[in-house]
Amino acid sequence: MVSKSLKLVAAVIxxxxxxxxxxxxxxxxxxxxxxxxxxxxxxxxxxxxATLSSYAGESQVGATAALSEVSxxxxxxxxxxASVNFYNRLEVSYAKQTFDLSTIGGELKQxxxxxxxxxxxxxxxxxxxxxxxxIQHKTNQTFALPNAVGAKDDSGTDYYISAAKAWLDGFGHRxxxxxxxxxxxxxNQLGLLGFGGDQQDRRWQLEGSVAAFINRYWAVGxxxxxxxxxxxxxxxxxxxxxxxxxxxxxxxxxxxxxTDLGSIAGLDNQHGWYLSLQASF
Amino acid sequence: xxxxxxALALLFSVTAGAAQQSLYQQFxxxxxxxxITEEMLFQVGGDERIAHHFEDVDIVRLHRLLTEQICQVVGxxxxxTGDTMKASHRNLGISTGDFNxxxxxxxxxxxxxxxxxxxxxxxxxxxxxxxxxxxxx
Numbered sequence: 001m002v003s004k005s006l007k008l009v010a011a012v013i014x015x016x017x018x019x020x021x022x023x024x025x026x027x028x029x030x031x032x033x034x035x036x037x038x039x040x041x042x043x044x045x046x047x048x049x050a051t052l053s054s055y056a057g058e059s060q061v062g063a064t065a066a067l068s069e070v071s072x073x074x075x076x077x078x079x080x081x082a083s084v085n086f087y088n089r090l091e092v093s094y095a096k097q098t099f100d101l102s103t104i105g106g107e108l109k110q111x112x113x114x115x116x117x118x119x120x121x122x123x124x125x126x127x128x129x130x131x132x133x134x135i136q137h138k139t140n141q142t143f144a145l146p147n148a149v150g151a152k153d154d155s156g157t158d159y160y161i162s163a164a165k166a167w168l169d170g171f172g173h174r175x176x177x178x179x180x181x182x183x184x185x186x187x188n189q190l191g192l193l194g195f196g197g198d199q200q201d202r203r204w205q206l207e208g209s210v211a212a213f214i215n216r217y218w219a220v221g222x223x224x225x226x227x228x229x230x231x232x233x234x235x236x237x238x239x240x241x242x243x244x245x246x247x248x249x250x251x252x253x254x255x256x257x258x259t260d261l262g263s264i265a266g267l268d269n270q271h272g273w274y275l276s277l278q279a280s281f
Numbered sequence: 282x283x284x285x286x287x288a289l290a291l292l293f294s295v296t297a298g299a300a301q302q303s304l305y306q307q308f309x310x311x312x313x314x315x316x317i318t319e320e321m322l323f324q325v326g327g328d329e330r331i332a333h334h335f336e337d338v339d340i341v342r343l344h345r346l347l348t349e350q351i352c353q354v355v356g357x358x359x360x361x362t363g364d365t366m367k368a369s370h371r372n373l374g375i376s377t378g379d380f381n382x383x384x385x386x387x388x389x390x391x392x393x394x395x396x397x398x399x400x401x402x403x404x405x406x407x408x409x410x411x412x413x414x415x416x417x418x
Contacts, residue, residue, distance in 0.1 A: 027377075027378030029385060058377060125412040126413065216398070
């Protein structure tokens, strides 16, 4: 598994170098494509943002490929994702998640198809935020375990609305970015533990991110994601992380974070590291 | 968590020292601004994405006007003598993408002359406010 990931990382870096020209033609400012979130949508680490992936401007088509790993005390999440951005209007994404139950044993898998549309505005220009709406359709590939602990469905669809705004000359004369996402979901632990349960079904959740750019290439920020708790077998906690983003050029984005995922499947205090590598084309 | 806050405070305070100088001084005065706009226009001329917008433009005049304008925007002793942004960009069909490309070249030019990030951001924010007058959606 590890060597497979490494090969993928190497492939991403290689394809990145050859795609430099294409990404450099993108007519959006550095870092405005953001990173790839763990569900495949352009965003921060754990929150989808109103921004669309890649650097494609209004007359361009762009794409991204990304690998992310979250390693906490008793679990490990691996994500391979790709997206296409049509005219900075519509983003289509796909993500494969593998959740390694390191301590308990076994693994959970799901696939996510995402679509996000920019409805209004621009992240950087104008007085109002950029506004987008999206869906993430998730299909659990390993439903036996989720089913056994009380999940009702092996698939589910999240709906969300996001607003994002950048202040070029914000506090401390730094560029600041904030994103707020409201999500309607019935997913248990992203959907890795299925959808719906004995406690409740669909719920609205709030997710937010704030980041400051120290300079044009480096950003630091925090994210918070409210989570539902549908299964009585194990409590689900809100997620948070503290991240550093590095955008050396338009082809590459690297995000590292310290994450607190709370209680997962009965195992409390899941803390650890998050690393994400994104190539833009 | 405490050490992170301290680290952040340090990062921000690094730039506080630069604030002793006026914004105009941080740009190197009128000569510094003239150098930055020259570098920016040089890069723009080599960028096929937007070079066509400058084909029939008197570059020497544009350089003088841009230098005046930036000088005035950063609080220098200059007066911008050109038309309003709205009037000078009417019917040029400039898109947000074109605007971004120009901003990108301005940033590169400012980086080349080691303008502090805090000073860059103050200028960029003021120029970004002109976006609606320049771009035709």
